[in-house]
Amino acid sequence: MSIVRCEELSRYYYQGAENAIEVRALDQVDLQIEPGEFVSIAGPSGSGKSTLLNMLGALDQPTSGKIWIQDELLNGLNKTELADLRLRRLGFVFQSYNLIPVLSARENVEFVLQLQGVGAAPRKARADSMLERVGLGELTDRRPAEMSGGQQQRVAIARALASEPDLLLADEPSANLDSQTTADLMNLLTELNRSLGTTIVMVTHDTEVMHYAERQIKMRDGKIVN
Amino acid sequence: MTNTSRSTHSQAGFWGKWFLIINLARRNFWRQRRRNASLLLAVAIGMAATLAGGFLIRGWQMSTLTETVERFGGSILLHHHAWADNPKAEFNIDLNAATLNALNQSGLPWIDRIVVPVTLQSEREARGATLMGIHVNRELNETHVQRLRIDGDFLQTEQRGIVIGQALADDLETRLGKRIVLLGQNSNNERTELGLKIVGIYHANSESAERANVYVTKALAQRAFALKGKTSEVALSAPNILATHSEVLALQEQLQATSELTVRDWRDVAPNIWAMYKLVEGMVVVWQIVFLGALAFGLVNTLVAAVLERTREFGLLMAVGMRPGSILQQVLVESWIILFVGLALGGLVSAGIYFWLSGGIDVSQFTGGMEFPGMNRPLYPVVFPSDIFSLVSIVLLFGFLASLYPARRAVALDPVAALNKH
Numbered sequence: 001m002s003i004v005r006c007e008e009l010s011r012y013y014y015q016g017a018e019n020a021i022e023v024r025a026l027d028q029v030d031l032q033i034e035p036g037e038f039v040s041i042a043g044p045s046g047s048g049k050s051t052l053l054n055m056l057g058a059l060d061q062p063t064s065g066k067i068w069i070q071d072e073l074l075n076g077l078n079k080t081e082l083a084d085l086r087l088r089r090l091g092f093v094f095q096s097y098n099l100i101p102v103l104s105a106r107e108n109v110e111f112v113l114q115l116q117g118v119g120a121a122p123r124k125a126r127a128d129s130m131l132e133r134v135g136l137g138e139l140t141d142r143r144p145a146e147m148s149g150g151q152q153q154r155v156a157i158a159r160a161l162a163s164e165p166d167l168l169l170a171d172e173p174s175a176n177l178d179s180q181t182t183a184d185l186m187n188l189l190t191e192l193n194r195s196l197g198t199t200i201v202m203v204t205h206d207t208e209v210m211h212y213a214e215r216q217i218k219m220r221d222g223k224i225v226n
Numbered sequence: 227m228t229n230t231s232r233s234t235h236s237q238a239g240f241w242g243k244w245f246l247i248i249n250l251a252r253r254n255f256w257r258q259r260r261r262n263a264s265l266l267l268a269v270a271i272g273m274a275a276t277l278a279g280g281f282l283i284r285g286w287q288m289s290t291l292t293e294t295v296e297r298f299g300g301s302i303l304l305h306h307h308a309w310a311d312n313p314k315a316e317f318n319i320d321l322n323a324a325t326l327n328a329l330n331q332s333g334l335p336w337i338d339r340i341v342v343p344v345t346l347q348s349e350r351e352a353r354g355a356t357l358m359g360i361h362v363n364r365e366l367n368e369t370h371v372q373r374l375r376i377d378g379d380f381l382q383t384e385q386r387g388i389v390i391g392q393a394l395a396d397d398l399e400t401r402l403g404k405r406i407v408l409l410g411q412n413s414n415n416e417r418t419e420l421g422l423k424i425v426g427i428y429h430a431n432s433e434s435a436e437r438a439n440v441y442v443t444k445a446l447a448q449r450a451f452a453l454k455g456k457t458s459e460v461a462l463s464a465p466n467i468l469a470t471h472s473e474v475l476a477l478q479e480q481l482q483a484t485s486e487l488t489v490r491d492w493r494d495v496a497p498n499i500w501a502m503y504k505l506v507e508g509m510v511v512v513w514q515i516v517f518l519g520a521l522a523f524g525l526v527n528t529l530v531a532a533v534l535e536r537t538r539e540f541g542l543l544m545a546v547g548m549r550p551g552s553i554l555q556q557v558l559v560e561s562w563i564i565l566f567v568g569l570a571l572g573g574l575v576s577a578g579i580y581f582w583l584s585g586g587i588d589v590s591q592f593t594g595g596m597e598f599p600g601m602n603r604p605l606y607p608v609v610f611p612s613d614i615f616s617l618v619s620i621v622l623l624f625g626f627l628a629s630l631y632p633a634r635r636a637v638a639l640d641p642v643a644a645l646n647k648h
Binding site for chain 1: 238
């Protein structure tokens with residue numbers, strides 16, 4: 001069974017006076033992603049790659065078309081059901097890390113587990129293990145403001161993977177990092193994809209970064225072009 | 227594939243969720259400590275000022291009430307039914323066995339006195355006043371008479387004399403030791419004339435009080451006004467002057483055989499004081515609502531700003547799977563921490579103010595010359611538990627409403643827009 005399946009997925013925005021201008025951010029997209037795949041979505045600005053990622057992440061609803069995460073149809077789910085689905089099945093890594101500033105690295109990783117109702121001891125063990133795995137075993141008690149951009153992004157990856165999601169969605173994860181840190185981060189994602197079998201969908205506009213993925217999708221004007 | 231396989235419950239349990247929310251709220255409180263400290267201070271000051279202001283308003287209200295009741299000698303008054311419209315000796319109470327039995331059955335302490343309108347004449351002037359024929363020792367021990375400052379004697383050694391107020395003495399151009407003539411009508415509507423020596427001059431806290439009453443012994447008044455075995459007024463002291471209704475009803479029932487008597491409490495006898503009491507009652511609530519309403523607007527403004535500042539953070543919480551209801555609770559809890567701590571702090575400060583002022587405040591320099599009861603005595607703060615209850619309720623209600631708006635704004639955020647907010 002596919003991890004993700006999209007059928008004729010479209011997302012239109014309306015702008016201008018009386019919403020006269022229709023912007024087709026996503027236009028009749030069909031997509032299927034299989035378990036364990038590492039997929040990159042690339043394209044110029046405005047090509048619709050982030051919109052597609054938001055759809056896959058159940059953060060946005062399509063104007064038309066259908067989208068499934070495994071066997072679960074996302075269309076028509078309410079806000080609470082979508083939140084539950086994200087918590088259970090999805091992990092996110094954002095361009096600007098988006099860690100909770102008042103929590104330490106460990107607490108940030110534990111946060112999602114805590115939302116899932118995992119008990120204190122296994123939660124801490126899993127958070128420490130994930131932080132160890134991303135190379136931050138020594139920095140578990142540091143707050144985001146006390147870490148570099150690369151370190152924060154590693155915490156974000158640890159947070160996203162700690163809950164063992166079916167699908168990890170990464171939105172320009174290396175956009176704010178230097179080339180060496182980017183390479184380290186991409187090697188880490190590749191290694192996690194292989195060792196944990198986590199399906200990863202990554203949006204990037206960096207041609208070097210997109211080649212870390214085994215399958216590359218290119219988008220233009222809201223459509224998949226190859 | 228359909229959407230029938232909707233999300234099963236996958237969130238933390240009740241305690242786990244609240245632990246998470248409270249922990250995050252606690253951290254966020256310290257994160258914005260300067261702003262939260264000012265908010266907290268505003269709530270505390272608002273609470274303390276409203277409470278302390280209420281203590282003083284209540285103090286003044288109760289002072290007015292107490293002085294009024296003290297002037298009557300009790301909170302419930304018994305008169306001949308015609309006395310209220312025409313308070314003369316003819317309309318008196320026969321202290322017969324049935325009346326005495328009813329009074330004693332009431333279980334309330336009581337005192338009676340002769341009350342007759344008279345004219346006083348000195349060598350130079352004449353003035354009207356109310357003659358009070360009293361049980362001297364009891365009045366001196368139990369009523370407001372004990373607070374009068376007396377020059378001379380208050381009928382204890384010279385029982386055939388009269389005691390008048392300083393202002394009346396000035397009006398009559400007379401003084402201690404001089405004689406005056408007292409004119410009036412006895413219970414048979416016959417003219418009564420009595421020459422009496424001024425044995426005492428009293429000083430009250432207002433000139434109107436010093437002009438109002440003159441005192442003789444009850445025995446002398448009974449003789450002079452043909453009221454042997456009779457009296458004009460019986461004052462009963464109910465333990466709670468604000469709850470006299472049941473006592474009035476009980477006494478009315480016991481005295482129903484004596485149809486010529488009427489039982490009234492201080493509200494009926496002094497409707498202006500009762501109206502003032504009700505007015506102050508409303509004022510206290512309005513004072514609370516206005517003060518805390520203004521505070522609520524400040525609270526909404528600051529909390530909305532705090533939510534807007536953290537838009538991305540709320541976007542993240544949504545993205546990682548926090549339910550909208552939990553986000554709402556998160557913002558509410560963060561506001562309520564400020565509210566509850568502010569309330570507690572304000573309560574402590576107001577308690578401090580209460581104890582600081584409990585010795586009484588001398589307000590005579592502001593109220594000197596004012597003739598309203600209770601205006602010319604030290605002001606003591608009074609705590610009404612109902613005021614504290616209503617204030618806390620109003621703070622919680624306003625606080626809840628004030629924090630609900632920003633909380634709903636946080637929930638209404640579009641996660642994608644929130645995450646992309648810079």
